[in-house]
Amino acid sequence: MSSGVDAKSITIIAEYFPGDLSINYTSPYAGAYFSACIEESNLKYSSYTYENLPKLLKALGTGCGLGMVPSSEHVAEELDKEYIAKLSAFLKDFTVAKSEVPGAIMRVSYKAWVFNAPLLIQNLFNYLKGLGVQAHRKKLKSIDEAFDAETKAVFNCTGNGAATLEGVSDKKCYPTRGQVVVVSAPHINECVLLWTDTSTYIIKRPDSALHEVVLGGFYQGGNSDPNTYGDESKNILERTTRLFPKLLTENPLGTTLESLPVIRVVAGIRPTRQCGARIETETRNGGQIIVHNYGAGGEGYLCGLGMSHEAVQLAIS
Numbered sequence: 001m002s003s004g005v006d007a008k009s010i011t012i013i014a015e016y017f018p019g020d021l022s023i024n025y026t027s028p029y030a031g032a033y034f035s036a037c038i039e040e041s042n043l044k045y046s047s048y049t050y051e052n053l054p055k056l057l058k059a060l061g062t063g064c065g066l067g068m069v070p071s072s073e074h075v076a077e078e079l080d081k082e083y084i085a086k087l088s089a090f091l092k093d094f095t096v097a098k099s100e101v102p103g104a105i106m107r108v109s110y111k112a113w114v115f116n117a118p119l120l121i122q123n124l125f126n127y128l129k130g131l132g133v134q135a136h137r138k139k140l141k142s143i144d145e146a147f148d149a150e151t152k153a154v155f156n157c158t159g160n161g162a163a164t165l166e167g168v169s170d171k172k173c174y175p176t177r178g179q180v181v182v183v184s185a186p187h188i189n190e191c192v193l194l195w196t197d198t199s200t201y202i203i204k205r206p207d208s209a210l211h212e213v214v215l216g217g218f219y220q221g222g223n224s225d226p227n228t229y230g231d232e233s234k235n236i237l238e239r240t241t242r243l244f245p246k247l248l249t250e251n252p253l254g255t256t257l258e259s260l261p262v263i264r265v266v267a268g269i270r271p272t273r274q275c276g277a278r279i280e281t282e283t284r285n286g287g288q289i290i291v292h293n294y295g296a297g298g299e300g301y302l303c304g305l306g307m308s309h310e311a312v313q314l315a316i317s
């Protein structure tokens, strides 16, 4: 994964860093889960990520917030043979079967990466600082402010910020809100997901002292509301326990919805973009380059390594 660039020559400029919480900083709010059922055009990013995450795990060390668990995804539409062949080429313990879940027709099972989002980004940030990467907190009005005379390249990874940052102002970007309920469930060591016209998911969070499991969720396009709602939480708890009764039947504290300990409820906004993520370069006067890498939508963790690999390749080619 090395690009040959000296870490000490890299500065991260951001308004928010790991440890901060803001509706304008999505990464701490993600589930986060590796999904096999995504747009086929993004498989090149997800397969790269799936296969290269062991290198990140080795660099950050056990307990960093990265893990692998058995997972079942139930889908409402038949995945075509070509897509299934692509998945079977890289996913561990991959099988496809008829789904027994109402509303779904196919079940895809495999070993999935799971990410403890807040813990992992904190560990990654500490690791990068340890290598000599500098961090500078600043809200940029314009992308031009990221450059000085010596700057060779600026990687624009501003997520939802790309819609309003001057010099980028990408009108294709829009927010997609999600609310999740984080519960303590030491008896759950797997993921179960149902993709119909709603998204229902149970995500085991690795390396969590409180045995966190993330329950979701919603995909509300065009909505950037940071508030959380009781009726949405109730709806999430009902859907997830119906999909995966084990949440309650094996809960050490009891079998009613009320006996599932809720640790927190949060809302975040996915940085979505019509036509998908933008990964491309722009050359400025004098030869300095901008490498855009934003618009990951609901796939920033599962595609992130692949997207950043492509961005770095563009910068050094």
Ligand SMILES: Cc1cc2nc3c(=O)[nH]c(=O)nc-3n(C[C@H](O)[C@H](O)[C@H](O)COP(=O)(O)OP(=O)(O)OC[C@H]3O[C@@H](n4cnc5c(N)ncnc54)[C@H](O)[C@@H]3O)c2cc1C
Pocket (backbone or CB within 6 Å): 013, 014, 015, 016, 017, 024, 025, 026, 027, 028, 029, 030, 031, 032, 033, 034, 138, 139, 140, 141, 157, 158, 159, 160, 161, 162, 165, 177, 178, 179, 180, 217, 267, 268, 269, 270, 271, 294, 295, 296, 297, 298, 299, 300, 301, 302, 303
């Ligand atoms: C509820 C929910 C569940 C999710 N579940 C999953 C999942 O299971 N799997 C998955 O892969 N993904 C998931 N996601 C999506 C994932 O969280 C995002 O794709 C990812 O976090 C996007 O990362 P990012 O770095 O592009 O954006 P962000 O994390 O928002 O980071 C943007 C950075 O740019 C900085 N910035 C922006 N504008 C400026 C400016 N003008 N000046 C200075 N700094 C600026 C911000 O401060 C921040 O540091 C989920 C998201 C949500 C909300």
